[in-house]
Amino acid sequence: MLKAVILIGGPQKGTRFRPLSFEVPKPLFPVAGVPMIQHHIEACAQVPGMQEILLIGFYQPDEPLTRFLEAAQQEFNLPIRYLQEFAPLGTGGGLYHFRDQILAGSPEAFFVLNADVCSDFPLSAMLDVHRHQPHPFLLLGTTANRTQSLNYGCIVENPQTHEVLHYVEKPSTFVSDIINCGIYLFSPEALKPLRDVFQRNQQDRQLEDSSGLWPGAGTIRLEQDVFSALAGQGQIYVHLTDGIWSQIKSAGSALYASRLYLSQYQLTHPERLAKHTPGGPRIRGNVYIHPTAKVAPSAVLGPNVSIGEGVTIGEGVRLRESIVLHGATLQEHTCVLHSIVGWGSTVGRWARVEGTPNDPNPNDPRAHMDSESLFKDGKLLPAITILGCRVRIPAEVLILNSIVLPHKELSRSFTNQIIL
Numbered sequence: 001m002l003k004a005v006i007l008i009g010g011p012q013k014g015t016r017f018r019p020l021s022f023e024v025p026k027p028l029f030p031v032a033g034v035p036m037i038q039h040h041i042e043a044c045a046q047v048p049g050m051q052e053i054l055l056i057g058f059y060q061p062d063e064p065l066t067r068f069l070e071a072a073q074q075e076f077n078l079p080i081r082y083l084q085e086f087a088p089l090g091t092g093g094g095l096y097h098f099r100d101q102i103l104a105g106s107p108e109a110f111f112v113l114n115a116d117v118c119s120d121f122p123l124s125a126m127l128d129v130h131r132h133q134p135h136p137f138l139l140l141g142t143t144a145n146r147t148q149s150l151n152y153g154c155i156v157e158n159p160q161t162h163e164v165l166h167y168v169e170k171p172s173t174f175v176s177d178i179i180n181c182g183i184y185l186f187s188p189e190a191l192k193p194l195r196d197v198f199q200r201n202q203q204d205r206q207l208e209d210s211s212g213l214w215p216g217a218g219t220i221r222l223e224q225d226v227f228s229a230l231a232g233q234g235q236i237y238v239h240l241t242d243g244i245w246s247q248i249k250s251a252g253s254a255l256y257a258s259r260l261y262l263s264q265y266q267l268t269h270p271e272r273l274a275k276h277t278p279g280g281p282r283i284r285g286n287v288y289i290h291p292t293a294k295v296a297p298s299a300v301l302g303p304n305v306s307i308g309e310g311v312t313i314g315e316g317v318r319l320r321e322s323i324v325l326h327g328a329t330l331q332e333h334t335c336v337l338h339s340i341v342g343w344g345s346t347v348g349r350w351a352r353v354e355g356t357p358n359d360p361n362p363n364d365p366r367a368h369m370d371s372e373s374l375f376k377d378g379k380l381l382p383a384i385t386i387l388g389c390r391v392r393i394p395a396e397v398l399i400l401n402s403i404v405l406p407h408k409e410l411s412r413s414f415t416n417q418i419i420l
């Protein structure tokens, strides 16, 4: 039997995702109509022999998380539990701390997935590799261009055996164009090196405690403490994929991930894609519309649009490359492009809300989304427009390349601004 662990982090994480992470924990932010980690859960639930999915993080178990877990357990008919770390334990500390829960029932192996990645999750292929030649650690890798590889864990492999010979987390100079996707398959033996790191850290902590620099008892960084340390010792292997993969760090990357998942729905969930129906709105390309949303027939939607629960879209609205969240209203003839409209926000008639996409270079097959800082040389970089929750945009204004914080009532047009 198999298990899966999803590392969901906690409230101090996901800062580049503000103001959207003020309302729901980032792992529950809807991407292509469903919470970000539901894509992970769906992929895990499809692997034959999957017995349990554990979410490990340091969020307080609040109502949205509890409700999500209950709904997911019912939908996938699997135990899905949340295990809360007493403090941020890093990417490996939680795995070690909850080792008894992970190993309960003696799984042959367990998947470990970063919550903030979008992927087609080739889990069955990874399992085949593992069963063919079991090793403690199997990492999913993909390629990146030289510049962008520096933002990820970089892997040097033996091209014949796919053994990881060298691993450097976010190097400062080029190491390899193979990057770590944050998707792993571990055998139960993988917990032994984690124990060694834990014990070594405890000893070092006793020696160095007086410095006050110690990051915290139980913290283990999977990447530096384990992968870098064990590379070249026949324990870590990489499985390369050329399927879809992207990180979800910023709001802009959530929009990009939404596009990737919507295109994947053609194969995996065609029922989630809106179809043109007589008397219904005009649909262009891939569009998700929650069944409770009210969309006027003269609206034109798509491509790459996702419309949440209880949203109202008025007559003549044009909506493209955008996410409209739960309970928002787009009044008649609004135009919303490359934007995220927050929960319960209202965009007045004939207003235009527009952002600038920052998509990967389409001419470079190894390019990924850049999720860098919002600013360069003290200036706000053009990016998608984000309206926080319950924002009110008046009629006939333009909001361009701006971030509007929650509960703001605007009275005029804004361009290239963060509106606090």
Ligand SMILES: Nc1nc2c(ncn2[C@@H]2O[C@H](COP(=O)(O)OP(=O)(O)O[C@H]3O[C@H](CO)[C@@H](O)[C@H](O)[C@@H]3O)[C@@H](O)[C@H]2O)c(=O)[nH]1
Pocket: 007, 008, 009, 010, 013, 056, 057, 058, 085, 087, 088, 089, 090, 091, 094, 113, 114, 115, 116, 117, 151, 152, 153, 154, 169, 170, 179, 180, 181, 182, 223, 247
């Ligand atoms: N439970 C728990 N989860 C955590 C913690 N810290 C981070 N996480 C979770 O672990 C994942 C990785 O988070 P980061 O520490 O922010 O790392 P990163 O910059 O995303 O880089 C990692 O992912 C890249 C792929 O997306 C990799 O390329 C890179 O090597 C590394 O593994 C995220 O899903 C995050 O929520 C923690 O203390 N506890």
